[in-house]
Amino acid sequence: MASISDATPSKRYVIRIGAGAYTEASLAIKSNVFLIGESKESVRITGAVSMGAWTQDNSGSDDRSGFSMVSLLSAVDLNWNTAKSRAGKIYMNEVVFGSTVNMYGYDNAIAQAQFDSCLLFGALTISGINVGVFTNNVCYSNITLNQHPNGGMASILNAAGGYCAGTVRFNTTVSDFNRRCSGFLRGMTSENLIVDGASSYADCDLVSQGKSSTQKLNNGNLVAINPRISHDLETQMLKPLANNSHNSGDWGKQWYFNFAYVHASAGTEMYLTTTMENYDPAGDTAGRPIWIQPDGYGLKPNVSGGNVEIETAAVSGTGVRGKVKINARELDMTSSKITNLANGTSAQDAVTKSQLDAAIGAIPAGLSGKKQTFTLSAGDITNGYVDCAHLAAADTMMLMSGGVVHVEGESYTLSTVGGVTRITFIGDLVAPSPSKLLEGDKVHVQYLK
Numbered sequence: 001m002a003s004i005s006d007a008t009p010s011k012r013y014v015i016r017i018g019a020g021a022y023t024e025a026s027l028a029i030k031s032n033v034f035l036i037g038e039s040k041e042s043v044r045i046t047g048a049v050s051m052g053a054w055t056q057d058n059s060g061s062d063d064r065s066g067f068s069m070v071s072l073l074s075a076v077d078l079n080w081n082t083a084k085s086r087a088g089k090i091y092m093n094e095v096v097f098g099s100t101v102n103m104y105g106y107d108n109a110i111a112q113a114q115f116d117s118c119l120l121f122g123a124l125t126i127s128g129i130n131v132g133v134f135t136n137n138v139c140y141s142n143i144t145l146n147q148h149p150n151g152g153m154a155s156i157l158n159a160a161g162g163y164c165a166g167t168v169r170f171n172t173t174v175s176d177f178n179r180r181c182s183g184f185l186r187g188m189t190s191e192n193l194i195v196d197g198a199s200s201y202a203d204c205d206l207v208s209q210g211k212s213s214t215q216k217l218n219n220g221n222l223v224a225i226n227p228r229i230s231h232d233l234e235t236q237m238l239k240p241l242a243n244n245s246h247n248s249g250d251w252g253k254q255w256y257f258n259f260a261y262v263h264a265s266a267g268t269e270m271y272l273t274t275t276m277e278n279y280d281p282a283g284d285t286a287g288r289p290i291w292i293q294p295d296g297y298g299l300k301p302n303v304s305g306g307n308v309e310i311e312t313a314a315v316s317g318t319g320v321r322g323k324v325k326i327n328a329r330e331l332d333m334t335s336s337k338i339t340n341l342a343n344g345t346s347a348q349d350a351v352t353k354s355q356l357d358a359a360i361g362a363i364p365a366g367l368s369g370k371k372q373t374f375t376l377s378a379g380d381i382t383n384g385y386v387d388c389a390h391l392a393a394a395d396t397m398m399l400m401s402g403g404v405v406h407v408e409g410e411s412y413t414l415s416t417v418g419g420v421t422r423i424t425f426i427g428d429l430v431a432p433s434p435s436k437l438l439e440g441d442k443v444h445v446q447y448l449k
Contacts, residue, residue: 142167
């Protein structure tokens with residue numbers, strides 16, 4: 001290693017290592033130099049490994065080095081801050097790590113590391129490093145992603161396959177997306193999964209959600225792709241682990257998705273559908289419910305219960321949000337109140353209790369409850385109006401059979417003709433042709449004053 005002084009991205013070196021025990025006190029690796037052993041069982045390097053001189057220090061360089069087919073028995077410290085490298089790359093292939101492995105970023109670098117088919121007997125700690133490939137590795141200790149103390153570096157673990165015998169933990173203390181801890185875990189089984197801190201994000205599939213212990217959140221974010229599904233065929237509820245728990249502080253957010261999607265140039269809608277095992281379209285025609293519960297299954301619920309909040313996106317610059325539409329046979333509130341309803345303003349709006357109370361309170365005692373009912377004749381329909389016995393043109397309300405309230409100016413107009421009130425039908429009662437009014441219909445007129 002000491003004899004190499006001119007390694008560059010266009011002139012890389014490989015040091016071939018034969019079987020044996022190498023007892024250097026330490027080994028400082030250089031950029032653009034790779035060490036490849038005869039086999040990971042027969043090549044044993046006992047000295048601690050660190051990063052030595054790197055030839056370049058700019059984000060556009062392609063400095064890299066690494067190990068293959070060796071056993072590194074002491075601590076490995078890959079510190080880009082020591083090497084002052086903003087774009088260094090480390091490659092590890094079929095390496096046995098006998099002690100701890102630490103990776104630490106520099107400045108706002110994009111420092112990359114790749115581990116493939118390695119054995120880690122000590123803990124792996126990542127701070128501000130993008131682990132681009134972490135494939136089919138076995139770690140017999142813990143894997144921890146820490147938030148970098150400065151700069152804009154994220155700590156990212158992109159893992160596929162393998163196993164962690166300890167805890168996979170994403171640990172952030174400051175809310176800063178540029179310094180986030182993110183994990184994309186696919187097929188990597190672990191004993192524990194902890195997503196700790198508002199800038200911690202774990203995106204994992206079913207087998208990567210923690211095998212035998214608890215998923216823990218402390219204001220972290222967990223995206224579970226194809227989450228654990230209840231094996232109770234009668235409910236088919238999407239549920240997290242039954243023994244979920246949480247650290248002190250907020251529970252954080254757990255997002256559950258199990259859907260198919262299609263890319264389109266203008267974006268697509270998302271459909272969330274109920275799921276079941278052993279789907280048989282011919283043998284099972286019953287629909288399955290979708291349960292949305294703020295206090296997740298297995299979690300100790302808050303005494304007062306949590307809210308379910310639905311928030312649609314706003315159109316940029318206007319603040320106008322999309323609607324929440326319910327297309328169902330009925331809305332069953334299970335004897336619960338609907339609260340914080342705005343006062344109705346249009347004909348099809350719901351009215352509030354305060355509006356009803358105000359309308360009732362406005363009826364003078366002398367006319368309270370007085371009304372007149374008409375059974376429409378063919379002549380009434382041809383004329384397009386009915387005349388009331390009481391003169392109350394400005395304070396008359398019309399109801400059709402079935403209790404439908406019509407609004408003055410939209411379905412009818414009021415006028416005074418010969419000392420009585422005339423109700424003339426307009427709008428949706430007479431158009432489009434033919435008229436919605438039929439002979440024999442009943443019209444109820446309520447006098448408000």
